[in-house]
Amino acid sequence: MGIAEWREQLRRGEVSARELTDQHLARIAAVEPSLHAFLEVTAERARVDADRIDAARAAGEDLPPLAGIPLSIKDNLCTRGIRTTCSSRMLETFVPPYESTVTERLWNAGAVLLGKTNLDEFAMGSSTETSAFGPSRNPWDPERVPGGSSGGSAAAVAAGECIASLGSDTGGSIRQPASFCGVVGLKPTYGRVSRWGLVAFASSLDQVGPFSSSVADAAEILQVIAGADRRDATCLTARVPDYRAALQQPVAGLRVGLVKECFEAEGLDSEVRASALAAADQLQALGCELVELSCPRFNDGIATYYVIAPSEASANLARYDGVKYGYRATCDDPAAASLAEMTARSRAEGFGDEVQRRILIGTYALSAGYVDAYYKKAQQVRTLIRRDFERAFASVDVLLTPTSPTTAFRFGAHADDPLAMYLADLLTIPANMAGLPAISVPCGFDRSGLPIGVQLISGVLQEERLLQVAHHYEQAARVMERRPAAPLVA
Structure with a gap:
């Protein structure tokens, strides 16, 4: 059932918030040993929250829109009094004194x-394999990755451990794992959702959005x-429209653009291509x-991204120096150790390989003598990508592409080839470059029974149109009703 159905049952007293919470906590206990979607389960707090909702309902109070709905949160969003680690040793013990806006x-x-x-550590990855605390697994096939960087959130929703989850998307980190795990993943327009309390990766690209089992549930979360x-x-x-009402608007007469470069992209799996065209x-x-x-310039997005995003990451992650908070290395001779040595060792030990790789790339791109050749040039290409989209939306209402070139790959498949891993985000990155809203919706399965996602992209602040088209497609196609058997899928 979706959020609206659960809300009605809770309102009528057919189920209590405590019962709904306990159902999901039991599901977490049953599948987490195989899945590892969660870094921390807050069972005690969840039951307190649920009891508070039940008491309010018993007292006849009007309930807020998500009353009693059990959710999970990607661990790069600050939660007051609860660890926020970014899956990094650098922040392993960090407990925020404040709550993120979302x-x-x-x-x-x-x-x-x-x-x-x-x-993935500090949201840098496409498989959750870079997490310092071990990878999450795909509920459809535990030998395969759930995608990344928000792989835990996608896997948790797919496995029925929560009704919905929040993730962050810098270059596809909501949409790509949504595709791999057979759920809905929405990246709103840049700036539509506050980033306050989101631990920064690349500040001009990061955006928070929901994972859910349906487009309607994504609209419910975005509304809040x-x-x-x-x-x-x-x-x-800008005013926040009624996203839930937009779902019911007809789609007949809307123009859907098929981006030629996406369907001709190198490495695009034939089954993925056929499913998106269907x-x-x-x-x-x-x-x-x-x-x-x-x-x-759609396919130029990935080269542009891997200059801009690491450059911003190198600046954002400079704050982790072993002094103010986070991991601090222990020197063999503390009396003789300099501040520079302690900082260098703290960063070398606290950050994983992928994070260090991106910091080095970004620092190089911003260095004297190279900033014009790399960072400035990448920003100029970014402008050209945005203009391509502007021209496209002058003639169509939404764009349609596959979400990812392939379905979920096996663990270790790209361990020795970072560039192959980066190509997993080939089709999602351009929307981040232009700050556009985009959504991934399940559209089929490959011959191995793994889910495939189709991506829809709309113009700036056109989430209503995006959700409208995605919802009508979802209702007509009913893809998940034809899903094959899977070991951990709810």
């Missing part, structure tokens, strides 16, 4: 926190977390007009 809005809306989910925040200067002040045909059957168009 989680604060969830708790004010009555949501119940089940725990914090696993991720979207909106202006005076604590985040990059957060937009999704386009389904939208056509609903009355949409299909338009093939070109975004010439």
